[in-house]
Amino acid sequence: MCVDRAGIVGNDGETHQGVFDLSFFDIVPNLVVMAPKDFKELEDMLEYAVKLKKPVVIRYPRGGEGDIKFDIHTPLETNQAEIIKNGKDLSIIAIGKMVERAVEVSNILEKQGKQVEVINARFLKPIDKENIIKSIRKTKKVVTIEDNIVKCGLGSEIENIIIEKGLKDIAFKKYGYPDEFVKHGSIGEIEKKYGLDAESLARDIEKM
Secondary structure, three states: OEEOOOEOOOOOOHHHOEOOHHHHHHOOOOOEEEOOOOHHHHHHHHHHHHHHOOOEEEEOOOOOOOOOOOOOOOOOOOOOOEEEEOOOOEEEEEOOOHHHHHHHHHHHHHOOOOOEEEEEOOEEEOOOHHHHHHHHHHHOEEEEEEEEEOOOOHHHHHHHHHHHOOOOOOEEEEEEEOOOOOOOOOHHHHHHHOOOOHHHHHHHHHOO
C-alpha cells in the first residue's frame, strides 16, 4: 500500500492533513511500515516491498525533495535503520521527510560544538531496536522527529524501547504534531507553529 500525501500537505486544506497514518498502521499485526527520506530510497522501498511478499505500507509526502542531497543509501534489510551521522552527544532519530530536518538540526547544533548522531529509522515497524539502543546508550540523550502525531508514532516506539530495556538516566523528547486536527496553512507556516522547523527544534533541543 502506497500512502501518498503523508504528513502536512499545506494548502490542500484541513481535511487533507496526513498526520495519523503512522499511528494507526503501527498497531496492525504483521504489517511492515516504511517511510523514505528521498526519491532514491522510495524507489528502493518499492522494489524491496515487491520482493518481500508480505503486507507493506510505504508512506511519503506531497511535493519534491528538499535542499539536502543524501550520499548515503544503505541497502534495505528488514528493520534495519540507517546511520546518517555518527556522534556522541545526542541521538536524533527521524523517519521519512523528517530525516532531512534531523540533518538540518544537527548542522545547527554542530556549530555549537555538539557531536550529533542522526538515524534514519526507515522502518517504523518492525523497528531497529539493536542499533537504536546502541545509540541511546552511547549518547544518553535522544529525540525523535516525525511528521505524524506524537501519540503512537515513532516517538512512542522509541519511548517503549527505553522502558522495555530499562535504559537508565536517559534524556528523551519526541517531536511531532499534537493529538488534534491540524488547521489549514502552508507547510512552512504549520511547521513553524508547532515548533518543527529546524531553528525551533534546535533551540528546544539545546535545553536538554
